Amino acid sequence: MTASCTIQLHADDAWHDIGVVTLFGTPDEGWRARAYTGYDVEWAVRYQLARDAHAMTCRFSVGLEPLDTPHWPVFLIDLLPQGFGRAELLHRLGLPETAEERADWPLLLAGAANSIGNLRIKEAVDWLAERQGPQQGFTDEEVVARGDAFSEYLAAHGFFVAGSSGVQGEWPKLLMTRADNGLLYLDHTLPDERAIEHYIVKFGRGANASLAQILRHEAPYMALAQRLGLRVHAPLELRDRSLFIRRFDRARVDGRLVRFAQESIASLTGKAGFGVVPSHDEVCWHLVRQCTDPQAEVAEYLCRDVANLALGNKDNHARNTALQRDFEGRIALTPLYDFAPMYLHPDGIARRIRWEGNDGGQPDWGRVLDAVVRISVPQTAEAHVVLDRDALRARLSAMSPGLREIADHGVDLGLEHDVHAFLKPGLERLARELDAVR
Structure with a gap:
């Protein structure tokens, strides 16, 4: 089995071979294998320093310098089939469901032909074409x-x-x-x-x-x-x-199909594997330094955490939020997805991503604002602007009327009676807390 794969990227109405990931470890190590990632020279020269949709990930801008990681680059882990798709493909490949990491490499080479975003693995495309x-x-x-x-x-x-x-x-x-x-x-x-x-x-x-x-x-x-x-x-x-x-x-743009780049916040924060998550503080630190409009993206991120808490969406792991990158240089959070009352899950899901030292399921939002403003202060050679705390506070406060409306009229807005009854006290409490933030 080959220990390298070709990264293809869709741009300008075509797929391009833009680079290679080579394993220094053995394929049986799965995503834990040390890896070497590099851009194709022609691509590197043409789009030098790009971090938008022309890049594999915003953390590895286009260029001639390679990326050496102690595990697979995390954007590659994003392409791995998971859940039911993984189980079915394991069966197709004749591998046991208990294969765990040793199945990662063959799964990538067979299952990453048509992933979300604008990246795919060339070898997976070839594998699929033979079975079309x-x-x-x-x-x-x-x-x-x-x-x-x-x-x-x-x-x-x-x-x-x-x-x-x-x-x-x-x-x-x-x-x-x-x-x-x-x-x-x-x-x-x-x-x-x-x-x-x-x-x-x-x-x-x-x-x-x-x-x-x-x-x-x-x-x-x-x-x-x-x-x-x-x-x-x-x-x-x-x-x-x-x-x-x-x-x-x-999206259709001028009659042509455009594939936007997409990567999880696991990739944004460099968290490999599936059991490790960043803190909210870490995510905000990276949003400030990678996004085109840090103020807007951190505000959106804070509001999503309020909504998750208010509506019982506990399943906030590192692949339920992602960045989108377009070809004009814009880097921002994608629209919301995987938003549901996961407190109902029979397995009993716990809130995964939390605020550092300030999260028992009820964060102090004033301290949250202080923390994100503090981590936004530019370090040496950084040029971004410090976040505006008052604007962030205003955005949070603006959610209060909506939270109260759901608390009062949730059934009319589509919630089933038992779900509404469970959520109502938390909705009312959060509305009061946001009103009190100073």
Whole structure:
């Protein structure tokens, strides 16, 4: 098995070989293997110092200097199939589900052909091309019902085919695209010129009532997030037990399909693996130094944490928030995603990312503001501006009326009665706390 892979990046309507990741460790070490990453010389000269969508990651700007890491570069870990997609691909590769890290390298070389964002692994594209079946479109009703023709088609492709299951998470998900004929296709099977609308379709699983309730709340939760002033891409649509999520990593610009770069805050903060998370303080430190408009992004980040606490979304791990980078130099948080009442999860999920020394589930927001302003002070050779505390405080205070509205009228806004009853005291408390911040 080769110990290197070719990074391809989509720009200007085409895929480009832009660099290589080579393992110094053995492939069996998985993501823990020491790695050497470098840009192609021609790409490095053409886009020197770029950190936007022309780069593999904002932490490794385009250039001739290589990146030597004690583990895989974290942007590469973002491309690894996880959840149901990982389990299905392991089966397809003849590997046991207990393979853990030793399966990472073969999974990358087979499963990273069509990931979220604008990066892919060339070897995975080749692997998928050798197993490409016939192209087939389906009506919305066939997808929602998971009808016989759709189910048989998936089964023939190994159920969660590598190219259209490039989304991390525990719910079964497929990348599907609406074509010019109105039908839905597995995303990797449809040429860009025929693509009209791109979706992540998340399917309900099993008979667990709590998991079903979480899925039912994703669409109203996104509407509540918009009501609270958060950055939201588009309404979500639940059809029976299938949730249609419009993707924000792709857009039509002047008739051409543009793929925006996307990387998790695990990649932003350099946290490798899946068990380690940064603190909120660390995330804000990096947002200040990487984003085009630090004031706007830190404000958005703070408001999302308020919303997570107010609405019981405890699953705030390092891959449930991400950065988007475009080709004009803009680096910012993506629109909100994976926003749901995860306190209902039967496994009992704990809040993962916390404020340093100030987070027992009820942060002191005045101290939070002091902390983010303090970490924004430029160090030697840094040129960014210190965050405006008053503006951040005003943004938090502006959430109070929305929190009270949800507390008073949550059922009218889409919450089920038991969820609303559980959340109401916390919503009222948070509204009071934000009003009191000075």
